[in-house]
Amino acid sequence: AQSVTQLDSQVPVFEEAPVELRCNYSSSVSVYLFWYVQYPNQGLQLLLKYLSGSTLVKGINGFEAEFNKSQTSFHLRKPSVHISDTAEYFCAVSDPPSNTGKLIFGQGTTLQVKP
Amino acid sequence: GAGVSQSPSNKVTEKGKDVELRCDPISGHTALYWYRQSLGQGLEFLIYFQGNSAPDKSGLPSDRFSAERTGGSVSTLTIQRTQQEDSAVYLCASSLPTGGQGGYTFGSGTRLTVV
Numbered sequence: 473a474q475s476v477t478q479l480d481s482q483v484p485v486f487e488e489a490p491v492e493l494r495c496n497y498s499s500s501v502s503v504y505l506f507w508y509v510q511y512p513n514q515g516l517q518l519l520l521k522y523l524s525g526s527t528l529v530k531g532i533n534g535f536e537a538e539f540n541k542s543q544t545s546f547h548l549r550k551p552s553v554h555i556s557d558t559a560e561y562f563c564a565v566s567d568p569p570s571n572t573g574k575l576i577f578g579q580g581t582t583l584q585v586k587p
Numbered sequence: 588g589a590g591v592s593q594s595p596s597n598k599v600t601e602k603g604k605d606v607e608l609r610c611d612p613i614s615g616h617t618a619l620y621w622y623r624q625s626l627g628q629g630l631e632f633l634i635y636f637q638g639n640s641a642p643d644k645s646g647l648p649s650d651r652f653s654a655e656r657t658g659g660s661v662s663t664l665t666i667q668r669t670q671q672e673d674s675a676v677y678l679c680a681s682s683l684p685t686g687g688q689g690g691y692t693f694g695s696g697t698r699l700t701v702v
Contacts, residue, residue, distance in 0.1 A: 515693035515694050517693070518691070518692075562629065574635055575630075577629045
């Protein structure tokens with residue numbers, strides 16, 4: 473069965489600093505990968521997705537992620553964070569990509585941006 | 588509507604009571620998913636509907652949980668004889684049939700508290 477591991481439960485960072493949120497997945501087949509963001513008291517919003525092609529994916533709000541098949545990783549990065557980026561971030565993998573679209577989510581990483 | 592609508596946004600119920608949670612998906616989205624988000628946990632898949640196909644109920648934690656989708660649109664998640672461990676945020680999402688590629692659109696969730 474597929475699984476997703478987000479290696480950090482909390483990531484504190486100062487405003488304007490770079491950040492990387494780590495995500496590893498386990499799968500024996502090709503996958504689709506997603507990052508979602510959840511702001512307080514809101515639902516999840518799609519940040520970016522990898523389906524195929526270029527391994528560097530750019531998303532909304534200046535975020536990007538790189539798919540690394542050999543390391544089964546899909547880390548999320550932003551070169552300079554803002555206070556408004558404070559939220560919970562979820563990595564997800566489709567299970568499997570060919571049919572239902574059911575997503576398997578990681579445990580989430582809380583990004584805390586400090587002034 | 589413009590987004591996925593869930594009601595109520597908050598529900599407090601006594602242990603042992605039944606509750607119904609409602610989800611209105613985006614018009615034209617044939618796929619509908621229910622997830623549960625418990626404090627400090629990731630998102631746990633509950634159930635998935637796709638058009639007229641039999642739902643994937645593999646994530647329902649017990650037979651106290653059930654869900655239906657009427658007319659291929661509105662869905663209701665029912666929890667019978669609620670227990671304190673049922674306290675969580677219940678998230679609904681919808682997508683086009685190619686949900687595995689396009690990702691989901693999530694509602695804002697129903698926060699259920701069982702006292």
